Amino acid sequence: xxxxxxxxxxxxxxxxxxxxxxxxxxxxxxxxxxxxxxxxxxxxxxxxxxxxxxxxxxxxxxxxxxxxxxxxxxxxxxxxxxxxxxxxxxxxxxxxxxxxxxxxxxxxxxxxxxxxxxxxxxxxxxxxxxxxxxxxxxxxxxxxxxxxxxxxxxxxxxxxxxxxxxxxxxxxxxxxxxxxxxxxxxxxxxxxxxxxxxxxxxxxxxxxxxxxxxxxxxxxxxxxxxxxxxxxxxxxxxxxxxxxxxxxxxxxxxx
Numbered sequence: 001x002x003x004x005x006x007x008x009x010x011x012x013x014x015x016x017x018x019x020x021x022x023x024x025x026x027x028x029x030x031x032x033x034x035x036x037x038x039x040x041x042x043x044x045x046x047x048x049x050x051x052x053x054x055x056x057x058x059x060x061x062x063x064x065x066x067x068x069x070x071x072x073x074x075x076x077x078x079x080x081x082x083x084x085x086x087x088x089x090x091x092x093x094x095x096x097x098x099x100x101x102x103x104x105x106x107x108x109x110x111x112x113x114x115x116x117x118x119x120x121x122x123x124x125x126x127x128x129x130x131x132x133x134x135x136x137x138x139x140x141x142x143x144x145x146x147x148x149x150x151x152x153x154x155x156x157x158x159x160x161x162x163x164x165x166x167x168x169x170x171x172x173x174x175x176x177x178x179x180x181x182x183x184x185x186x187x188x189x190x191x192x193x194x195x196x197x198x199x200x201x202x203x204x205x206x207x208x209x210x211x212x213x214x215x216x217x218x219x220x221x222x223x224x225x226x227x228x229x230x231x232x233x234x235x236x237x238x239x240x241x242x243x244x245x246x247x248x249x250x251x252x253x254x255x
Contacts, residue, residue: 023061024063024088024089024119025041025061025119025120026040026041026042026084026088026097026117026119027039027043027065027116027117027119027164027204028040028056028082028084028099028116029115030072030074030079030082030114030115031075031113031114031116032074032076032112032113032114033111033112034110034111035074036075038056038074039054040054040058041162042058042060042062045060048060052068055067063085063086063087063088063097064083064084064085065083065084065117066084067079067081067082067083071103073107075111075113076106076110077104077106077107077113078103078104078105079102079105080102080104081101081103082099082100083099084098084099084117085097085098085100086119086203088121088122089121089122089123091125092227094225094226095122095125095201095203095225096203096222096223096225097117097118097203097205097222097224098222099117099205099207100218100219101113102218104209104216104219105214105215105216106215106216107213109211112208112209112210112211113208113211114208114209115207115209115221116204116207117164117204117205118163118164118166118202118205119202119203119204120161120200120202121160122200122201122202122203123200127227127228128197129195129197130155130157130194130195130201130225130226130227131193131194131227131228132153132154132168132170132193132195132224133153133170133192134151134171134190134205134222134223134224135151135153135172135187135189135190135221135224136149136187136188136189136222137175137186137187137219137220138175138177138186138217138219139185139217139219140178140185140216140217141218142216143177143184143215143216143217144179145212146176146178147177147209147212148174148175148176148177148209148210149175149177149208149209149217150172150174150175150207151172151188151205151206151207151208151221152169152170152172152206153170153172153203153204153223154166154167154168154170154205154223155170155201156168156195156201156202156203156204157195157197157198157201160199160200160202161204163204164204164205165204165206166204167195167204168194168195170191170193170223171190172189172221173188173189173190175187175188175219194228201225203224203225204223205221205222207221
């Protein structure tokens with residue numbers, strides 16, 4: 001059995017060493033209904049040039065994109081920065097992509113701010129099925145009325161697309177930043193789901209910020225893919241929990 005496992009691991013290692021390393025491609029867009037959309041796609045040299053014209057900083061096949069202007073004035077909002085980061089092609093523990101919106105002020109907006117992002121060519125972690133999780137966090141600097149963030153993450157294991165909302169969705173509960181104290185910050189996480197992959201996969205997310213005029217908040221959204229626990233590990237964990245519960249029950253009965 002040990003020899004068989006060693007042979008399998010050696011074969012996988014050989015395949016990885018012979019396979020060319022995948023490069024990340026990234027996409028980031030900022031939109032406000034009635035004001036249009038600005039976006040950046042760094043999958044081509046022409047796209048990188050267009051990113052610079054649109055007000056973004058990035059490089060070809062990079063896993064990072066950032067807005068250039070500080071602040072960015074768009075759609076009635078003043079935004080200190082919007083940044084996309086990720087770790088494509090991933091690690092044995094997880095692949096992830098995160099967008100961060102810093103010091104977003106509703107100056108005169110009449111519609112929510114929508115930030116969408118995607119990153120592809122993830123090859124790790126290994127597995128035909130991966131766990132998908134979406135989470136978000138927000139803080140309020142100036143909050144006169146409650147503001148909210150709605151975030152959904154997506155895992156695309158079939159087309160490896162740079163189009164946000166492609167694939168399986170994982171919806172994070174609404175995150176509300178209220179008037180401090182104590183609701184000056186919030187964080188929510190969706191119940192993990194799973195998605196299947198046939199090769200490299202993509203992660204994407206869409207966050208919608210609904211604010212009141214004069215308020216300033218910062219929000220981040222993260223979508224991540226992790227290995228699905230092996231059945232033996234789940235069984236071992238379950239057995240340990242049962243034994244622990246049994247010991248506690250016996251202690252209570254002896255008291």
